[in-house]
Amino acid sequence: DAKTTQPNSMESNEEEPVHLPCNHSTISGTDYIHWYRQLPSQGPEYVIHGLTSNVNNRMASLAIAEDRKSSTLILHRATLRDAAVYYCILRDGEYGNKLVFGAGTILRVKS
Amino acid sequence: DAGVTQSPTHLIKTRGQQVTLRCSPISGHKSVSWYQQVLGQGPQFIFQYYEKEERGRGNFPDRFSARQFPNYSSELNVNALLLGDSALYLCASSFEGARATGELFFGEGSRLTVL
Numbered sequence: 001d002a003k004t005t006q007p008n009s010m011e012s013n014e015e016e017p018v019h020l021p022c023n024h025s026t027i028s029g030t031d032y033i034h035w036y037r038q039l040p041s042q043g044p045e046y047v048i049h050g051l052t053s054n055v056n057n058r059m060a061s062l063a064i065a066e067d068r069k070s071s072t073l074i075l076h077r078a079t080l081r082d083a084a085v086y087y088c089i090l091r092d093g094e095y096g097n098k099l100v101f102g103a104g105t106i107l108r109v110k111s
Numbered sequence: 112d113a114g115v116t117q118s119p120t121h122l123i124k125t126r127g128q129q130v131t132l133r134c135s136p137i138s139g140h141k142s143v144s145w146y147q148q149v150l151g152q153g154p155q156f157i158f159q160y161y162e163k164e165e166r167g168r169g170n171f172p173d174r175f176s177a178r179q180f181p182n183y184s185s186e187l188n189v190n191a192l193l194l195g196d197s198a199l200y201l202c203a204s205s206f207e208g209a210r211a212t213g214e215l216f217f218g219e220g221s222r223l224t225v226l
Contacts, residue, residue, distance in 0.1 A: 042219055046215065101155070
């Protein structure tokens with residue numbers, strides 16, 4: 001399983017943008033980059049995914065490096081409800097029947 | 112619409128006992144996956160079922176088994192419980208089977224404590 005590397009923790013102020021980095025130097029051509037987050041006492045929640053191009057949805061934006069060896073999840077205006085563990089996951093596009101979670105990044109948001 | 116529902120939410124067992132955890136996927140979803148999350152770690156993949164067939168299995172001993180029913184609900188069974196089986200067991204459902212472009216919807220989990 002291809003691996004990802006994320007910082008253990010990050011801190012942000014409320015209402016400011018947050019950039020959560022992820023390194024995945026061994027990514028293969030068929031791997032999709034997925035982000036999930038897990039709020040306290042809840043199951044993981046899908047955030048966004050992409051393959052090569054940058055992606056936007058109502059929750060966040062995903063910026064993917066041109067060589068695809070790294071990506072950044074962008075929360076445009078952090079709120080207290082965004083405090084969670086954020087997981088960056090590589091998922092095979094053809095046989096990706098599972099998510100391989102790492103330790104993730106603990107995001108703390110200060111008011 | 113109801114999300115993924117799991118039962119029971121909490122349970123306590125003793126070593127050597129057996130446990131059955133249940134999961135109801137989102138209506139219309141044919142794939143169910145099970146994950147184990149030990150405190151302080153990310154979830155670990157246990158099984159995936161699609162259309163009642165096992166499509167994937169993680170690195171877990173044979174004490175772990177699962178099945179999917181015609182209505183796409185699923186059960187996870189763990190025999191001969193060990194202290195190390197204490198964890199949050201998460202169920203996730205999705206519409207697609209093996210292809211990886213869709214999202215998984217997770218339930219809130221069943222918290223198992225083994226004494």
